[in-house]
Amino acid sequence: MKYLDEYRSPELAQKYAREIRTITTQPWTIMEVCGGQTHSIVRYGLKDLLPSQVELVHGPGCPVCVTPISHIDLAVEIAKIPGCALCSFGDMLRVPGSCGDLLSSKAAGADVRPVYSPLDAVKMAQNDPSREYVFFAVGFETTAPANALAIRTAALWGLTNFSVLVAHVRVPPALEAILTSPGNRVQGFLAAGHVCAIMGTQEYVTIAETYGVPIVVTGFEPVDLLLGVLCCINQLEQGRHEVENPYSRVVRECGNSSARSLVDEVFVVGDREWRGLGIVGNSGLHLSPAYRSFDATGKFGLIAPPAASPSECQAAEVLRGRLKPDQCPAFGCRCTPEAPLGAPMVSSEGACAAYYRYRPVESP
Amino acid sequence: MTDANFTNVRCPIPSVDQSIVQLAHGGAGRIAQKLLDQVFRPILHNPALDELHDSARVTSESGKLAFSTDAFVVHPWRFPGGDIGSLAVHGTVNDLAMAGARPLALSMAFIIEEGFKIADLMTVIESMRNAADRARVAVVAADTKVVERGKGDGIFLVSSGIGEMVAERPILPTSVREGDRVIVSGCLARHGVAVMCARDGLDLDPVVESDSTLVHEPALALLKEGIEVHCFRDITRGGLATVLNEIASAGSVGIRIEEARTPVREDVASVCELLGLNPLYVACEGRFVAFVAEKHASRAIEILRDYDCSKGATDIGVVEGRAGQVVMKSLIGVDRVLDLLSGEQLPRIC
Numbered sequence: 001m002k003y004l005d006e007y008r009s010p011e012l013a014q015k016y017a018r019e020i021r022t023i024t025t026q027p028w029t030i031m032e033v034c035g036g037q038t039h040s041i042v043r044y045g046l047k048d049l050l051p052s053q054v055e056l057v058h059g060p061g062c063p064v065c066v067t068p069i070s071h072i073d074l075a076v077e078i079a080k081i082p083g084c085a086l087c088s089f090g091d092m093l094r095v096p097g098s099c100g101d102l103l104s105s106k107a108a109g110a111d112v113r114p115v116y117s118p119l120d121a122v123k124m125a126q127n128d129p130s131r132e133y134v135f136f137a138v139g140f141e142t143t144a145p146a147n148a149l150a151i152r153t154a155a156l157w158g159l160t161n162f163s164v165l166v167a168h169v170r171v172p173p174a175l176e177a178i179l180t181s182p183g184n185r186v187q188g189f190l191a192a193g194h195v196c197a198i199m200g201t202q203e204y205v206t207i208a209e210t211y212g213v214p215i216v217v218t219g220f221e222p223v224d225l226l227l228g229v230l231c232c233i234n235q236l237e238q239g240r241h242e243v244e245n246p247y248s249r250v251v252r253e254c255g256n257s258s259a260r261s262l263v264d265e266v267f268v269v270g271d272r273e274w275r276g277l278g279i280v281g282n283s284g285l286h287l288s289p290a291y292r293s294f295d296a297t298g299k300f301g302l303i304a305p306p307a308a309s310p311s312e313c314q315a316a317e318v319l320r321g322r323l324k325p326d327q328c329p330a331f332g333c334r335c336t337p338e339a340p341l342g343a344p345m346v347s348s349e350g351a352c353a354a355y356y357r358y359r360p361v362e363s364p
Numbered sequence: 365m366t367d368a369n370f371t372n373v374r375c376p377i378p379s380v381d382q383s384i385v386q387l388a389h390g391g392a393g394r395i396a397q398k399l400l401d402q403v404f405r406p407i408l409h410n411p412a413l414d415e416l417h418d419s420a421r422v423t424s425e426s427g428k429l430a431f432s433t434d435a436f437v438v439h440p441w442r443f444p445g446g447d448i449g450s451l452a453v454h455g456t457v458n459d460l461a462m463a464g465a466r467p468l469a470l471s472m473a474f475i476i477e478e479g480f481k482i483a484d485l486m487t488v489i490e491s492m493r494n495a496a497d498r499a500r501v502a503v504v505a506a507d508t509k510v511v512e513r514g515k516g517d518g519i520f521l522v523s524s525g526i527g528e529m530v531a532e533r534p535i536l537p538t539s540v541r542e543g544d545r546v547i548v549s550g551c552l553a554r555h556g557v558a559v560m561c562a563r564d565g566l567d568l569d570p571v572v573e574s575d576s577t578l579v580h581e582p583a584l585a586l587l588k589e590g591i592e593v594h595c596f597r598d599i600t601r602g603g604l605a606t607v608l609n610e611i612a613s614a615g616s617v618g619i620r621i622e623e624a625r626t627p628v629r630e631d632v633a634s635v636c637e638l639l640g641l642n643p644l645y646v647a648c649e650g651r652f653v654a655f656v657a658e659k660h661a662s663r664a665i666e667i668l669r670d671y672d673c674s675k676g677a678t679d680i681g682v683v684e685g686r687a688g689q690v691v692m693k694s695l696i697g698v699d700r701v702l703d704l705l706s707g708e709q710l711p712r713i714c
Contacts, residue, residue: 008695008696010624010695010696010697013696014696014697043694043700044694044695044696044698045694045696045698045699045700046696046698048698049696049698091640094707116564116566116639222695222696336706337705337706337707338706338707348640348709356703357703358700358701359700359701359703360699360700360701361685361686361689361691361699361700361701
């Protein structure tokens with residue numbers, strides 16, 4: 001494995017930061033879409049390198065944060081069914097639902113298993129036919145292919161004790177929802193590099209043209225992010241609005257066609273509820289008819305309960321980029337990673353968690 | 365009188381499968397005695413243990429002692445670069461050295477799950493003995509309990525150690541002074557990554573080996589050479605970031621380190637990156653941080669680099685700034701608070 005030190009080079013970062021300062025003549029608001037990008041920006045303190053006219057707002061790109069409370073509640077309910085194991089990626093476990101999170105359900109005796117890969121859950125189901133295994137399939141287009149592969153593998157192996165609770169979301173409809181929401185301030189996007197690695201860049205061309213916004217495909221290292229900001233400001237300053245891909249070491253225009261065809265086989269596009277954005281048309285992936293027998297909600301006869309966010313939690317505003325985490329009155333006092341009011345304070349990619357964890361040094 | 369049907373008679377003497385640990389091995393009868401006589405004593409034997417009394421007698425020359433205890437529940441019990449037996453010895457000897465003490469004696473309690481293989485138990489005890497030999501210390505007291513299957517996780521160890529103070533000055537967080545240099549003894553996060561890969565079957569190539577090892581020799585060498593060491597801390601659970609926060613808080617000092625100087629091996633950094641973990645919060649089991657008077661910092665690093673386990677010793681920062689706060693200069697030169705984690709690090713989704 002190669003570790004990419006060159007994309008953390010202080011000299012290169014300073015060079016791009018200088019170029020950004022040189023070309024910026026007026027205020028611009030840019031949204032980075034992915035939670036991983038938000039964390040890098042805050043962790044490396046990139047804001048301190050940018051001119052004051054450039055504002056980075058944080059988008060709804062943390063899969064944990066946008067999963068609605070109703071789905072967390074369903075997962076908790078499934079984990080409590082006797083003889084049933086709920087398998088999930090680690091960072092879903094601490095997200096609070098209406099009545100606690102998956103980790104506290106586990107401590108109280110529910111069978112919750114953190115896994116690194118959805119295929120681990122399929123193998124568990126194969127090795128233990130006496131138990132039902134349910135995988136909590138969350139994430140953007142990035143995780144959809146691996147989850148699709150797991151479901152197809154379970155079908156190939158003829159497993160009847162494996163199912164999935166699907167909460168997959170798609171990025172492009174969310175960008176359109178943000179651009180059309182009242183009071184939108186976003187003038188350009190840093191698109192999530194890993195999502196584009198799967199889906200390619202074609203979907204974004206229409207959005208860039210329709211709404212007149214530059215969309216720059218961006219990676220996750222400090223140098224990638226500064227280069228993304230530089231390209232975006234360059235376009236804004238020149239009045240251009242194109243899809244640009246400086247992250248070409250990972251992303252090809254056509255994406256990854258085998259991954260996409262796997263997703264197309266197992267999932268179909270449909271409406272989806274997002275925490276913060278409400279129901280967004282065509283923004284979700286659901287099991288296609290051929291694989292619907294793997295749907296855990298159907299299998300266990302569960303209906304997503306209506307759930308309200310805690311009234312004080314401003315996650316909706318944060319996820320739309322209208323509020324910075326540290327502008328929330330509860331931030332750092334009534335809402336901390338130990339006692340979170342909402343998902344963005346819990347998830348490793350959540351904007352509130354990033355602000356809390358990598359807060360700047362206060363002057364003495 | 366009808367013929368007795370001897371085929372149905374069951375012998376009242378329990379037959380014990382000698383290949384696995386059974387509940388009877390934790391009792392007080394012959395079976396338990398046999399385990400002690402055939403497994404524990406031949407491997408661990410030493411004059412103090414061989415007295416077979418309720419307590420071992422230990423002699424101290426200076427009369428100033430350090431005393432430490434630690435529990436080990438690592439899963440899996442065997443991991444690349446070590447096992448729970450060596451880990452328990454390393455952990456306890458290192459804890460004593462962090463107070464400036466030379467190890468005098470160790471005790472070890474074994475909590476074994478019914479069904480654990482005797483051969484594996486012997487592996488653990490042998491590895492414990494080898495580690496103790498390297499530390500020139502003996503396990504002078506031991507105890508065994510067996511718990512029912514499903515009520516343990518193979519094997520747990522609880523070890524305690526007594527050490528004789530070598531340090532003339534108190535080696536404590538409250539001894540740390542403004543201007544002290546912060547020195548780490550080598551690359552970080554290997555133990556945590558090795559165990560995580562072994563536990564979850566992450567089949568990485570090359571395999572990351574744990575850094576579990578004894579560090580008392582280089583630590584005590586600093587004291588013998590007259591280096592003004594104000595505090596030591598072994599970088600175990602929670603990693604470097606956590607122990608620096610503990611010292612900053614307990615010693616009421618500020619600590620400022622540089623990310624670019626914190627040593628993390630490339631393969632370890634890659635695994636952490638892949639799993640979404642920050643290596644500064646991942647455990648080591650053979651690394652320590654030393655707070656040394658600035659005037660002695662270069663000499664301290666020279667001394668540390670003479671030892672295999674600390675040949676990667678490096679100066680990562682300084683004691684300065686707001687009391688209780690750890691600040692890290694990021695790779696691109698921006699200062700950020702390096703805080704405690706709220707809980708365990710969890711692997712991320714993507």
